[in-house]
Amino acid sequence: MEGLTLSDAEQKYYSDLFSYCDIESTKKVVVNGRVLELFRAAQLPNDVVLQIMELCGATRLGYFGRSQFYIALKLVAVAQSGFPLRVESINTVKDLPLPRFVASKNEQESRHAASYSSDSENQGSYSGVIPPPPGRGQVKKGSVTHDTVQPRTSADAQEPASPVVSPQQSPPTSPHTWRKHSRHPSGGNSERPLAGSGPFWSPFGEAQSGSAGGDAVWSGHSPPPPQENWVSFADTPPTSTLLTMHPASVQDQTTVRTVASATTAIEIRRQSSSYDDPWKITDEQRQYYVNQFKTIQPDLNGFIPGSAAKEFFTKSKLPILELSHIWELSDFDKDGALTLDEFCAAFHLVVARKNGYDLPEKLPESLMPKLIDLEDSADVGDQPGEVGYSGSPAEAPPSKSPSMPSLNQTWPELNQSSEWETFSERSSSSQTLTQFDSNIAPADPDTAIVHPVPIRMTPSKIHMQEMELKRTGSDHTNPTSPLLVKPSDLSEENKINSSVKFASGNTVADGYSSSDSFTSDPEQIGSNVTRQRSHSGTSPDTAAPPPPPPRPQPSHSRSSSLDMNRTFAVTTGQQQTGVVAHPPAVPPRPQPSQAPGPTVHRPVDADGLMTHTSTSPQQIPEQPNFADFSQFEVFAASNVNEEQDDEAEKHPEVLPVEKASDPASSLRVAKTDSKTEEKTAATAPANVSKGTTPLAPPPKPVRRRLKSEDELRPEVDEHTQKTGVLAAVLASQPSIPRSVGKDKKAIQASIRRNKETNTVLARLNSELQQQLKDVLEERISLEVQLEQLRPFSHL
Amino acid sequence: MAVCVAVIAKENYPLYIRSTPTENELKFHYMVHTSLDVVDEKISAMGKALVDQRELYLGLLYPTEDYKVYGYVTNSKVKFVMVVDSSNTALRDNEIRSMFRKLHNSYTDVMCNPFYNPGDRIQSRAFDNMVTSMMIQVC
Numbered sequence: 001m002e003g004l005t006l007s008d009a010e011q012k013y014y015s016d017l018f019s020y021c022d023i024e025s026t027k028k029v030v031v032n033g034r035v036l037e038l039f040r041a042a043q044l045p046n047d048v049v050l051q052i053m054e055l056c057g058a059t060r061l062g063y064f065g066r067s068q069f070y071i072a073l074k075l076v077a078v079a080q081s082g083f084p085l086r087v088e089s090i091n092t093v094k095d096l097p098l099p100r101f102v103a104s105k106n107e108q109e110s111r112h113a114a115s116y117s118s119d120s121e122n123q124g125s126y127s128g129v130i131p132p133p134p135g136r137g138q139v140k141k142g143s144v145t146h147d148t149v150q151p152r153t154s155a156d157a158q159e160p161a162s163p164v165v166s167p168q169q170s171p172p173t174s175p176h177t178w179r180k181h182s183r184h185p186s187g188g189n190s191e192r193p194l195a196g197s198g199p200f201w202s203p204f205g206e207a208q209s210g211s212a213g214g215d216a217v218w219s220g221h222s223p224p225p226p227q228e229n230w231v232s233f234a235d236t237p238p239t240s241t242l243l244t245m246h247p248a249s250v251q252d253q254t255t256v257r258t259v260a261s262a263t264t265a266i267e268i269r270r271q272s273s274s275y276d277d278p279w280k281i282t283d284e285q286r287q288y289y290v291n292q293f294k295t296i297q298p299d300l301n302g303f304i305p306g307s308a309a310k311e312f313f314t315k316s317k318l319p320i321l322e323l324s325h326i327w328e329l330s331d332f333d334k335d336g337a338l339t340l341d342e343f344c345a346a347f348h349l350v351v352a353r354k355n356g357y358d359l360p361e362k363l364p365e366s367l368m369p370k371l372i373d374l375e376d377s378a379d380v381g382d383q384p385g386e387v388g389y390s391g392s393p394a395e396a397p398p399s400k401s402p403s404m405p406s407l408n409q410t411w412p413e414l415n416q417s418s419e420w421e422t423f424s425e426r427s428s429s430s431q432t433l434t435q436f437d438s439n440i441a442p443a444d445p446d447t448a449i450v451h452p453v454p455i456r457m458t459p460s461k462i463h464m465q466e467m468e469l470k471r472t473g474s475d476h477t478n479p480t481s482p483l484l485v486k487p488s489d490l491s492e493e494n495k496i497n498s499s500v501k502f503a504s505g506n507t508v509a510d511g512y513s514s515s516d517s518f519t520s521d522p523e524q525i526g527s528n529v530t531r532q533r534s535h536s537g538t539s540p541d542t543a544a545p546p547p548p549p550p551r552p553q554p555s556h557s558r559s560s561s562l563d564m565n566r567t568f569a570v571t572t573g574q575q576q577t578g579v580v581a582h583p584p585a586v587p588p589r590p591q592p593s594q595a596p597g598p599t600v601h602r603p604v605d606a607d608g609l610m611t612h613t614s615t616s617p618q619q620i621p622e623q624p625n626f627a628d629f630s631q632f633e634v635f636a637a638s639n640v641n642e643e644q645d646d647e648a649e650k651h652p653e654v655l656p657v658e659k660a661s662d663p664a665s666s667l668r669v670a671k672t673d674s675k676t677e678e679k680t681a682a683t684a685p686a687n688v689s690k691g692t693t694p695l696a697p698p699p700k701p702v703r704r705r706l707k708s709e710d711e712l713r714p715e716v717d718e719h720t721q722k723t724g725v726l727a728a729v730l731a732s733q734p735s736i737p738r739s740v741g742k743d744k745k746a747i748q749a750s751i752r753r754n755k756e757t758n759t760v761l762a763r764l765n766s767e768l769q770q771q772l773k774d775v776l777e778e779r780i781s782l783e784v785q786l787e788q789l790r791p792f793s794h795l
Numbered sequence: 796m797a798v799c800v801a802v803i804a805k806e807n808y809p810l811y812i813r814s815t816p817t818e819n820e821l822k823f824h825y826m827v828h829t830s831l832d833v834v835d836e837k838i839s840a841m842g843k844a845l846v847d848q849r850e851l852y853l854g855l856l857y858p859t860e861d862y863k864v865y866g867y868v869t870n871s872k873v874k875f876v877m878v879v880d881s882s883n884t885a886l887r888d889n890e891i892r893s894m895f896r897k898l899h900n901s902y903t904d905v906m907c908n909p910f911y912n913p914g915d916r917i918q919s920r921a922f923d924n925m926v927t928s929m930m931i932q933v934c
Contacts, residue, residue: 306909313910321918324910328921336907361920 010077014070042076052076280366281348289344303337309346316350322359326350329363341368797894797930798862799823799878802902802917805871807831811917814878815930827876830856830864834874837866851899852892867895873902894929901925 017038039049052075078084281289290300296312297304304312306327313323330346331338338346345367353359799814801824814823833856853866858881867875875898877891905911905919 306907310909320910324908324918325920327908327910328904328919331907334904334907336909 010074014073015066017073018066018069039072039076042080044076044079048079052079281344285348285351286344289347290340292347293340293343300340303335303339304343306336306338309338309343313346313350316354318350318353322353323350325359326353329359330367332363332368796880797877797926798880799827799876800898800926800929801827801876801878802898803827803831803834803874803876804914805873810873810915811922811926813923813926813930823878826859826862826864826878830866830876831874833857833864834866834868834876838868838872852895854888865891865895867898869899869902875899875902897925897929 020038036049039052042049044052052072055071055075292312293300293304296308309327310323313326314320316323318326326346326349329349330342332342332345333339345363348367349359799812799820801809801813802811804810809827812824812827814820834853837853837856851867851869853868856864856866856876858864861881862878863881865877865879867877869875875895877894877898879891901919901922902917905917905922906913908919911917911919
């Protein structure tokens with residue numbers, strides 16, 4: 001293509017026009033639409049237009065590249081000036097006015113002209129051809145501009161500035177030279193690595209083919225320079241890109257920049273720009289990068305490992321330090337691998353650096369990797385775009401390019417924002433999660449998260465109180481609660497009350513009073529209690545634990561020692577024997593058990609004792625229990641029982657009874673004391689209960705005891721005492737109002753009681769055995785001492 | 796606020812050392828050098844202990860009248876040494892830990908760079924920026 005020297009104003013004007021025509025900023029493709037419009041606006045006859053097009057080579061190429069466009073514009077100016085259209089006239093015609101275009105766009109053009117004029121005036125760097133920019137389409141403006149231009153022109157003429165601004169042989173390179181000039185203000189045209197648009201395009205073609213070669217691109221130096229130029233060129237045509245390749249920090253304060261800024265402003269105005277990103281990757285570039293990516297990693301969604309990328313970029317002959325920095329910038333997710341976007345960004349930075357631009361401190365927005373979804377779509381869009389580009393360069397890329405920059409613009413923000421959002425989401429979600437979790441537990445009391453709250457199966461005094469409270473609240477009045485309030489006070493005397501309570505309980509059919517109901521319901525009640533407990537436990541928010549269902553004791557009896565039940569029952573019964581109707585119902589049974597207790601006490605039968613204690617939690621004398629127990633022990637140990645006439649003071653009896661090992665007995669007593677609940681009824685009530693026959697189940701153990709006792713100790717005294725106690729119990733029985741009905745429940749209750757008694761007795765047995773062991777050990781130790789002493793004695 | 800930050804390689808040569816230029820830096824270099832002995836001592840003391848985050852952070856290596864020296868070692872025996880000003884409101888341990896964590900992360904990023912050869916001096920700008928932010932933060 002013949003060289004075309006443009007004046008500064010021309011240059012600006014032409015580039016502006018080219019940008020205008022190059023709507024989609026394909027940089028080298030000018031769709032015929034706008035160009036034709038422009039030419040029509042030039043008010044030239046069609047044949048002239050055709051001639052122009054032919055001359056500039058557009059018809060040959062099929063599209064208007066920048067060079068062609070510039071030539072065309074020049075020819076238009078020539079034609080408008082009336083000069084014959086000849087190729088030579090491009091450069092030969094001096095003082096060619098800028099081509100006039102009568103079109104609506106001329107406003108901008110006129111503005112441009114004005115700006116150009118002013119700029120040109122300021123810059124005053126004109127080549128030999130300094131056609132004053134005539135007034136554009138609007139004649140008025142044209143005249144004005146013309147006038148303004150004229151003096152400027154002269155002024156400009158006075159300054160034969162280097163044809164820096166003038167396009168070189170190949171318009172494509174002009175921007176390049178522009179830039180080069182900007183970097184080397186004095187250089188002028190010194191650096192024009194490329195000459196001719198032809199070579200320009202060929203390098204690009206080479207680049208295209210070179211991309212297929214991949215490594216060849218880097219290896220050969222020839223391709224890179226064209227690439228550079230290409231790259232640079234590619235950046236400049238859309239006016240914004242002019243500015244793009246001039247990072248703010250870089251070099252230049254030349255006129256070019258101002259022009260570029262002006263054009264950029266225009267460009268922005270025209271394209272409502274999102275284009276003013278210096279680092280925007282053009283479509284050509286992107287396509288090239290993608291091709292390069294493919295050579296390394298066929299899968300566009302895959303990664304390029306760091307080592308491969310290192311090799312690849314090392315071929316660019318950039319210093320490692322800069323490559324390292326480029327990597328830092330482009331590896332957005334810091335994973336040591338490059339995605340397609342990261343790779344493109346890195347490549348772009350490499351190209352920029354090779355072209356002399358400093359690397360930014362942080363990744364420009366347009367180079368930020370897009371979101372993955374968009375990346376895919378973008379890639380997909382790229383593919384057809386690129387294909388279209390190669391096929392019909394005019395259409396596809398232009399259609400894509402407007403979207404691309406916008407995408408580029410938005411992605412970084414989106415990317416950042418999304419990242420930040422994700423971070424915040426993560427953090428917030430985690431926070432919400434934690435908060436949610438923390439809220440869940442209390443919010444849902446009925447969930448299975450019951451376990452954290454230990455349901456008190458074991459009867460604690462307080463628990464009993466609570467349950468009693470619940471129960472009272474649900475079933476009774478307070479009477480029972482105070483009973484429970486002093487569980488600790490339960491002592492042997494409470495046993496009696498409990499017995500009374502039992503009796504009363506029997507009378508009352510609410511399940512608490514009657515022993516049978518007591519025994520039958522305990523499970524349900526216990527479960528209810530537990531359930532309520534769970535509720536209360538899990539939902540601390542509830543105002544107060546639901547009133548314990550009646551019969552907490554059975555649960556206690558189940559779970560824990562029977563003693564507690566007995567104790568509490570005794571307590572409740574004792575404390576308010578008359579108040580509570582229920583307790584009184586129960587006592588009858590225990591009483592019979594209690595009755596034989598004392599009688600049994602005499603026999604001092606281990607089994608009997610245990611049964612006594614178990615069956616008769618309530619008892620008149622507690623100490624008899626102790627005494628019984630100890631006496632029983634004593635009996636077992638020493639077989640001395642006969643003296644135990646008064647069961648009332650078992651303790652004092654126990655003490656004297658003790659013979660072999662006072663400490664042991666005291667120990668036993670202490671143990672027995674500790675088991676007040678168990679031993680309360682102890683022998684006396686057990687004996688008493690034994691004596692009573694009216695109640696079948698309870699008396700069974702009693703009877704057994706009696707039998708055993710009879711078998712063991714045919715002491716008459718005991719019998720008499722038993723009978724006496726029994727009589728007392730029996731006497732007491734009728735006094736106690738009792739519901740004869742509900743035999744079944746009574747039987748069940750008695751069965752349960754017996755079972756409980758059995759368990760208690762078993763425990764007692766184990767404890768006694770333990771005591772026995774201790775005593776034996778002591779005996780052994782004493783014997784050893786004796787042995788030790790003996791030798792001395794011998795000696 | 797850190798007055799001096801140093802990254803020491805496994806072979807005990809510095810990969811990166813930088814201090815606020817308030818004083819002659821040589822003094823800080825010397826302090827870092829002397830702290831290496833303490834670091835080695837602590838490392839050997841750990842022995843077979845599990846190397847977790849807690850172990851990575853060595854804590855206060857030794858205090859001087861003006862400065863306190865904190866240490867941190869990575870799994871690859873790369874040590875970070877930080878000198879902080881005592882006159883500053885005593886930085887809490889957590890803050891020191893977080894600073895070391897940031898250092899570690901930035902160091903990891905540097906290592907991820909394929910163009911960085913382990914053993915080279917760290918010339919990453921991002922790393923520099925991070926260290927600068929750490930040295931200025933509590934000013």
